[in-house]
Amino acid sequence: MNVDFGLVCSSCGKPVSPAGTPSVCEDCGKPLLATYPLEDISKKVKPADLATRPWTMWRYTEIMPLGEGESPITLGEGGTPLLAIPKLAKKMGVGELLVKEEGLNPTASFKARGMSAAVTRAVAGGAPGFVAPSAGNAAGALAAYGARAGVPVRVYMPKDTPPAIVAECRTFGADVILMDGVITDCGVKARAFSKETGYFDVSTLREPYRIEGKKTMGYEIAEQLGWTLPDAIIYPTGGGTGIIGMWKAFAELEALGWIQPGARPRMFVVQSAGCAPMVRAWAAGADSAEMWQSPETVASGLRVPAALGDFLILNSVRESGGAAVAVSDSELLRAASELRHHGVAACPEGGATLAALYALVDQRHIGPEDRVVLFNTGAWLKYLD
Numbered sequence: 293m294n295v296d297f298g299l300v301c302s303s304c305g306k307p308v309s310p311a312g313t314p315s316v317c318e319d320c321g322k323p324l325l326a327t328y329p330l331e332d333i334s335k336k337v338k339p340a341d342l343a344t345r346p347w348t349m350w351r352y353t354e355i356m357p358l359g360e361g362e363s364p365i366t367l368g369e370g371g372t373p374l375l376a377i378p379k380l381a382k383k384m385g386v387g388e389l390l391v392k393e394e395g396l397n398p399t400a401s402f403k404a405r406g407m408s409a410a411v412t413r414a415v416a417g418g419a420p421g422f423v424a425p426s427a428g429n430a431a432g433a434l435a436a437y438g439a440r441a442g443v444p445v446r447v448y449m450p451k452d453t454p455p456a457i458v459a460e461c462r463t464f465g466a467d468v469i470l471m472d473g474v475i476t477d478c479g480v481k482a483r484a485f486s487k488e489t490g491y492f493d494v495s496t497l498r499e500p501y502r503i504e505g506k507k508t509m510g511y512e513i514a515e516q517l518g519w520t521l522p523d524a525i526i527y528p529t530g531g532g533t534g535i536i537g538m539w540k541a542f543a544e545l546e547a548l549g550w551i552q553p554g555a556r557p558r559m560f561v562v563q564s565a566g567c568a569p570m571v572r573a574w575a576a577g578a579d580s581a582e583m584w585q586s587p588e589t590v591a592s593g594l595r596v597p598a599a600l601g602d603f604l605i606l607n608s609v610r611e612s613g614g615a616a617v618a619v620s621d622s623e624l625l626r627a628a629s630e631l632r633h634h635g636v637a638a639c640p641e642g643g644a645t646l647a648a649l650y651a652l653v654d655q656r657h658i659g660p661e662d663r664v665v666l667f668n669t670g671a672w673l674k675y676l677d
Contacts, residue, residue: 379634445466448478449468514541590640
C-alpha cells in the first residue's frame with residue numbers, strides 16, 4: 293500500500309504501520325493518531341487550491357488517510373454550514389455566535405464524517421464486516437457506510453436508544469442488538485463478537501481514522517472564517533473524537549501555514565450533569581477520568597460513562613485554556629428549544645452547547661468580544677420520541 297500517512301501511538305509515541313486494519317497501540321492500549329508529511333504538503337497545496345474542489349470533507353484529501361489512487365467511501369459528508377445567530381449573540385452578550393450545523397450530514401449527524409473515513413480505510417485493509425457499540429448516531433452512520441461499501445454491519449445499542457435511530461440502522465440492513473445497560477456494556481459484547489468473527493471493531497478510538505473524519509470540522513471552520521479561528525468552541529462530549537480531532541486539525545493547520553501560529557480557540561467540553569466524567573476530572577486536575585456510575589441523561593450521545601481518549605480530551609481543554617462544564621437535562625432541552633426558535637433544528641446534545649454558553653458567560657470564561665462556535669451534532673428529527 294502506497295500511502296503518504298503513518299500512525300503513532302498518542303501516549304507512548306510508538307510508530308505503527310497503517311497496513312491492514314490497525315486498532316490501538318499493542319504496547320499500551322492507547323489510541324493511534326494519523327501523521328502526515330505536513331512540510332512537504334505545505335509546499336504543494338495552498339488554501340487557494342481548494343476553491344474548485346467539491347464542498348465535502350474530502351476536499352482536504354492531502355491531509356486525509358487515503359492511499360495512492362484510492363477513492364473514499366462517501367455519501368457527500370461534510371461541508372456543513374456555519375450559521376450566524378446575531379439576535380442570540382446580542383442576548384448572550386458575546387461578540388459573535390455561530391452554530392456548526394452537523395445535522396445536515398448524510399446520516400443527519402456528525403458521525404457521518406468519522407464513519408466515512410473509518411470504513412474507507414478498513415475496507416481497503418480487508419475488513420470482512422464491521423461491529424460497534426453505540427449510543428445512537430454512530431450506529432446509524434456505520435450502517436449507512438457499511439451498506440455503501442457492501443460490507444455487513446452489526447451494532448450493539450442500549451434498549452433506550454431513540455427508536456428513529458434503531459429504525460435507521462435496520463433500514464440500512466444492519467444487524468441490531470439491543471441490550472440492557474449503557475454503551476460500555478455494549479462495547480464488551482461488540483469486542484467479543486469481533487474476536488469471534490473477525491469483524492472489524494470501529495468503536496470510538498479503537499481504530500485511528502474516525503478522528504481523521506471528525507477533524508475536518510476544524511478545517512471547515514477555519515476555511516469558512518477566511519482561514520481564521522474563533523475565540524471559543526463549545527462541544528458536546530461523549531467519547532470525544534470530535535474535540536480531539538479538531539485540536540489535531542488546528543495543529544496541522546499551523547504546521548501547514550494556513551492559519552497564524554497561536555491562533556487556536558479555547559476548547560470547552562459540555563456534558564450532562566447525569567454523566568459528566570470529563571467535567572469531574574477537569575475540576576479535580578486529573579489526567580484521566582474515572583468511569584461514571586449509573587449514567588442518566590436524555591441526550592443519548594452524552595451517555596458515555598468512560599472514554600478511551602479521556603487524557604486527549606483533557607489535554608485539549610487544558611492546552612487551549614478552556615474548561616469543562618455540566619448542564620442539567622432541563623437546561624439542555626430548554627436551550628435546544630431556544631435554538632430551534634432561531635431556525636436551528638437542534639438535538640439535545642446541540643442544546644447542551646447553548647446551555648453551557650449561559651454558564652460560561654456567567655463564569656466569565658467567555659466575554660463580550662468573543663466569537664463563539666457551538667456545535668449542533670445531529671438533527672432533532674431523530675429524537676421525536
